Amino acid sequence: MKQARPAPSTRRSPRMALAIALALAAGSGQAGPASAQDGSWRDSVEWNGATARMRADGDGWRLQPGSGAAVVISPQPMRSQTASPLFDGLFALAQAELAKAQVEAISDSAYDRGKPIPCSCFETGEKWRYVWTRDLSFAADLALATLRPERTRNALRFKLSDLRAGAPQGTYVVQDTGSGGSWPISSDRVVWFLAARGLVDADASDAEAARFDEAVWHALTDTLAQDRQFVFDADMGLYRGETSFLDWREQSYPRWTADDVAFLAQSFALSTNVLHHEALRLAERMARQRGDALADDYARQAGALATQIERRFWREDRGLYMSYIGTAAHPVPFEAYDLLGLSLLIDSGIAPEARARRALANYPGLEAGSPVIWPQQPGVPIYHNRAIWPFVSAYSLRAARKLDDVARIEHEIRSILRGAALAGSNMENYELVTQAVHVEAGALSGPVVNSPRQLWSVAGYLQMVMEGVFGIARDDAVDPKIPVSLVPMLFGERERISLRLPDREVVLVRPRNLDGDLLVADATAREGGRDTVRLAARRSHRSSSTLDAAAFAPASPDAPSFVQDAGGWRIDVPARQRLYVDGALRVDASTQARAIRLPKHDAQQCASLTRVEGGIESLHSPTRCVGQDTAIAGDWPRAWRAPQAGRYALSVDFTNTHGPINTGITAAVKTLVAQCDGVDEQRGTLVMPHGAAMQRSSAVVIDVPTGAACRFTLRDGVNMSYLAHNARYTGGAGGVDGPINSADIGALHAVPVKDPVR
Incomplete structure (x- = not known):
């Protein structure tokens, strides 16, 4: 989490009644008021009472956005040549904004008291001047690793660290400040490897790239081992922790998590588990390249994780994959869905094709774009709730291309393009219905934070052009999939359009026959650095959701009483x-x-x-x-005799006031060691996040024989304050004054539990 966020109002906003306009009606060739069958969107786009216009200005362009001053766009190294000055000029704008993000120093008030920190890398946005693991990694995966590999390596290295305390020594990815004191409440730092996978396997003659390859390997093995020890739940077969990207919990989790993040630490998120799966697959590949015996272990772990993801997150009644589910003790389904998690899942190949196609078709949208969560939550300001995020739309575009979902492809291309044109920048986010950068709604106004030239939004626009339209795949193959409805905008009367990159050119040649809804490669000729692709039209898949993307869920009820x-x-x-x-x-x-x-x-x-x-x-x-709850007090080690054989969940009462509930790096992490008669030593992780009141930690489940006496000890685990990277942290405890991994611990509780449902 980048900073403390304001507490949302509890006032409920009115329910919206809006017709869904996600897709083209089957065979209609229409995409709302901007008909794809005419020449609209070539030099202007009209939306919600505003008009953005683009015109050529010498070798560059001049954009008049929907409001505000005109934006002069200079020529850029990469150039698209289509029938649309709007499309071409916005591609140049994204490059110009990427250039502004390339800095030699970064800063944030929580590090070195806001003083500049040398780093030849990328800043996150106009309002975010630091490098954040999650933002950087998604941006790199979308475009930066391809376009700026050296600077991307530098930025990724900045998010690696050894330990200044604890063990074992190694190389670890930094989980940024976040809910309840960061990792392991938030555990999606493995997104770093999503970025790194596009930079490994470099030519051995490139010494710098080879060194980075080795750094990735060490960080991968060390970080995965640490997460396996402290984050993985063997009974559920999943990794615990908060959803990736959706890190302001009141926006997408129950409102009571505003004061209680223990649930986040013990629940299971789709996106975070898919990211762990992708990291494991990368580890398997890199291990096999090295002839390392770990390859088979990683392959087994990845396969088992994929099985549990598919089993645990699919919700048949909705035909969607849930954003998160409950805890191991109470693994309930949630009526909560998020587009990033779904898109990452589809791209990973975990979901069977039929389910993937059904889920993407069922995920709702409005004419403005696709919401990042559904349903919307009442009484919550606009940010993740009631919002479109362009980088998530870019991942949705990637998923739609994988499934040849022509309606979703067009939908996301138009949303990304329209947002940048009207705002005059690749903004952090937009309000869902209006696609405005701000909507006034009293205490619910928002988006609450909205930065121009947000790095992952810039990367999303670049990806939309290079991959989404011209079909440049991550393996450098050219595989265009262009909706026929976009031909008037992109081709006009032209026979061909082109994209010139520093080291290659891609030329797409339109077919004479447009009897179909999707243009795909029919024949490709490669000569020198030019790929000329003749396109052919064919019938494809169309998605159509029956869900109202702007619909609100009801408020959560009070807890049940026994x-x-x-x-x-x-x-x-x-x-x-x-x-x-x-x-x-x-x-x-x-x-x-x-x-x-x-x-x-x-x-x-x-x-x-x-x-x-x-x-x-x-x-x-x-x-x-x-249930039968035995409280075990006294000095450590603590002793207890089981009243009967069985499985017992062990947890502690605690208070951790080392930081606020919404940020920090000092979640307490301890290893509980149980030595019981007749069985081998058992151990597990107790997580104790920040909070003002006394809470109950996560639980460690052990097997106890009949009448066994047990002896319990606590050992230090690890948290993000142990990383040398956080010696610069001045935003709270555990930084410049040294690591902190402690809480005020009360009674140890032993509760008999049922066998897990596997």
Whole structure:
């Protein structure tokens, strides 16, 4: 997380009633008011009462955006030549903005007290002058690794670190400041390897590239080992932690996580798990190249993870993959979906083609573009909620190309282009319905933060041109997939369009026959540095969602109450609510309130409620659990004798006030070691995030024989304050004054639990 964010209002915004205009109606060739069958969008685009115009100005261009001063765009090293000055000029604008992002020093108020830090790399945006692991990595994966490999290597190296405390020594990727004190609450730092995979396997004669290759290998093996130890949940077969990119939890998680991030540390996110899968696949490939025996281990881990991702995140009733699910103790489904996670999943190849195609078709959109989350959340300012993010649209475009989804391809190209034209820059984000850079809505106004020339938005525009239109794939093959509906804009009366890069040129030749909806390569001739691709039209796939992209979910209900009665527990379920028990739906929503009874068990039982309105389910209430709970106090090591054989979840009461709940680097991470009679030593991770009140840590589950006596000790784990990189951190505890990995720890709790559902 880049900075502390303001607390959102609790006032609910009005429900929007908007017709969906994601796709072209089958065979209609229409994409909303900007008809693709005429010559619109060549030199201007009209939207929401505003008009952006582009005209040639000597060798450059002059853009008059929807509002504000004109933007003069100078000629750039790469040049597209199409029938559209708007398309060509905005490609030059993206290059100019990329040049502005190339800096020799970076700064942020949380590091070195805001003083410049030398780094020949990229700054994140006009308002974000630092290098953030997530932003840099997605931008690099989209375009920077291809266009600026040396500077991208430099920037990526800046996000590697050894340890200044703890063990084992090695090379680790930095998880930036974030929810509850950063890693392992946020655990998507492996996105770094998504960027690095485009830079490895360099020519051995390039010494600098070869050194980077070795740095990637060491960072990969060390970071994956650390995550396997502290983040992986063996019972679920998944990695724990917050969603990637969606790191302002109140925007996309239940509102109660504003004060309780322990749930984030114990839940499972689609995007974060897909990123771990991709890192494991890269590790397998690099290990095989080195003849390292680890290759088979990485292959097994990646295969097993892919199986669990497919199994755990698919929601059949929606035909979508969930953004995140609950904890190992209560692995409930959530009515929460995000476009980045879905797009990364499709690109990874994990999802079977039929499901991938169905999921992308079912993900909703509006004429302005595709929302980064669905459904929208009530009473939350515009930022991730109710928003379009161009870099996510670029990943959606990549997924659509993989599936030949012609409607989604056109939809994302138009959204990315229109946003840059009207704003006069590749902005961080836009409001969902209007595609405006700001909408005034009182306490819910937003986007709350919106930086011009945001690095990953710039990269998304470059990717849209190079890959999305001209078809330059990551393996340097040329595989265009252009909707026929874009031919009037791109080709006009021309026979061919071209893209000139520093080391090559791609020429696309239109077919005479446009009897189809997608132009694809028919024949390719390569001569010198030029690829000439003759296109052919064919029928393809069209997506059409029935979901209202701007629809709001209902507010989450209060947590369920367990009322003890003779031999069991009664739970009252209000009308239009659903009750989930131990991860499974127990009572569906109905118009009448109901009461159910759970038999009393020694094993823990966990429950949560959701509310259903308008066919949309709310995010879950807080989880409440009951069961035989033994508190073990005293000095460490602590002793305990199990009343009966079985599986026990061990957790501690704690308070961690080393930082605010929304940022920092001092989440406490400890290893609990259990030595019980008759079994080998067992161990696991206790995570204790920042928070003002006493909380319960994550749990370690152990197997205990009948009557066994157990002895428990705590050992230091590791957190981001241990990294040498964070010796510069001045935004809070654990930085310049040295590492901190501690919390005020109270009772140790032993609770019998059921066998996991595998």
